Amino acid sequence: MHHASQHVQQLNPYAIALCATARWIASRHWVPATGGNFSIRDGEHNALVTASGKDKGELSPHDLLPVSWVDGHITCPGTPSAETALHARIYQLDPAVKAVLHTHSVQATVFSRIITTDQYIFSGYEMQKAIRGQQSHEQNCPITLFANTQDIPALAELVQQQWPQVQKASALLVRGHGLYVWGQSLEEAKRHLEGWEFLIHCELERIRLTGDL
Ligand SMILES: CSC[C@@H](O)[C@@H](O)C(=O)COP(=O)(O)O
Numbered sequence: 768m769h770h771a772s773q774h775v776q777q778l779n780p781y782a783i784a785l786c787a788t789a790r791w792i793a794s795r796h797w798v799p800a801t802g803g804n805f806s807i808r809d810g811e812h813n814a815l816v817t818a819s820g821k822d823k824g825e826l827s828p829h830d831l832l833p834v835s836w837v838d839g840h841i842t843c844p845g846t847p848s849a850e851t852a853l854h855a856r857i858y859q860l861d862p863a864v865k866a867v868l869h870t871h872s873v874q875a876t877v878f879s880r881i882i883t884t885d886q887y888i889f890s891g892y893e894m895q896k897a898i899r900g901q902q903s904h905e906q907n908c909p910i911t912l913f914a915n916t917q918d919i920p921a922l923a924e925l926v927q928q929q930w931p932q933v934q935k936a937s938a939l940l941v942r943g944h945g946l947y948v949w950g951q952s953l954e955e956a957k958r959h960l961e962g963w964e965f966l967i968h969c970e971l972e973r974i975r976l977t978g979d980l
């Protein structure tokens with residue numbers, strides 16, 4: 768006779784928090800049509816990553832799959848996000864990162880197509896202080912843009928090459944695709960997400976009203 772509890776997978780308490788954050792993100796309409804993916808660190812070479820193809824507003828902790836990246840090789844018992852290699856690379860590049868959130872908001876998608884440069888500098892917004900390391904609206908707050916590709920390991924390589932610059936934003940944009948943010952806690956990643964989505968939305972409105980790129 769086995770006790771029922773022996774068959775119940777041990778749940779990481781942060782997995783429940785990530786599912787709640789995911790529902791909040793979906794309520795903001797930032798992950799339509801299964802777009803977006805999320806992860807939380809679960810060790811030096813491990814994270815729980817959302818299963819591929821799920822509605823990210825309807826996740827349960829069982830939809831977070833254990834992923835390992837020993838020797839640059841990713842293993843997982845199921846089918847994690849198609850963008851798992853980028854999550855894993857961000858965790859490898861900064862051991863302090865605890866959570867990675869990726870969204871497909873209308874504003875980040877449109878903004879990333881309007882901006883044709885590899886970097887865009889935000890300045891003059893009080894909200895810049897939502898981003899780690901930013902102390903003043905007068906400081907330059909740059910975000911790096913990458914071309915979209917279906918070759919996520921190749922994108923992860925490009926992100927690594929630009930990491931010192933990318934790291935300053937705790938975020939990056941993939942053109943025509945969406946936004947990635949991360950943080951040293953799930954709460955910080957959520958703040959970075961809301962802060963960047965706000966900044967991008969403001970800048971898009973400013974460009975729309977003034978025609979000034
Ligand atoms: C419906 S488009 C979304 C995908 O192509 C991808 O960009 C994405 O963010 C979600 O992929 P997933 O494999 O579910 O993590």
Ligand SMILES: [Zn+2]
Pocket residue numbers: 802803804850869871944945
């Ligand atoms: Zn995506």
